Amino acid sequence: MPSIFTQVRQVLNLDPSNEKLEKPLKEMITGLISTVNGLNNITNKVGDRHAGNRKLNLHHGLLAVNAAKSVTNFLFHTYVYQKEKGLLKKGEVQYDT
Numbered sequence: 001m002p003s004i005f006t007q008v009r010q011v012l013n014l015d016p017s018n019e020k021l022e023k024p025l026k027e028m029i030t031g032l033i034s035t036v037n038g039l040n041n042i043t044n045k046v047g048d049r050h051a052g053n054r055k056l057n058l059h060h061g062l063l064a065v066n067a068a069k070s071v072t073n074f075l076f077h078t079y080v081y082q083k084e085k086g087l088l089k090k091g092e093v094q095y096d097t
Helices: 002-011 023-046 058-085
Strands: none
Touching (some): 002 023, 023 058
């Protein structure tokens, strides 16, 4: 998941080392990177794709679900915005929305 997220951030011009981005946005993007890494670690521990029998408390599960929704929502709307403004580079994968 983190490697895919890195690829998506590159396509959407969301690299925190980008000098054109203001500091608060860089901080938010860095937070999203941490969130995706945390979600990846949680799914590795308790996800049904692994044989682990650890259970997740409800409040932790809600945090994971809502964090995933926030990241996904931000990425989707960033894609739509950049597509409408013509900011996506030619030749990059584009999906109809």
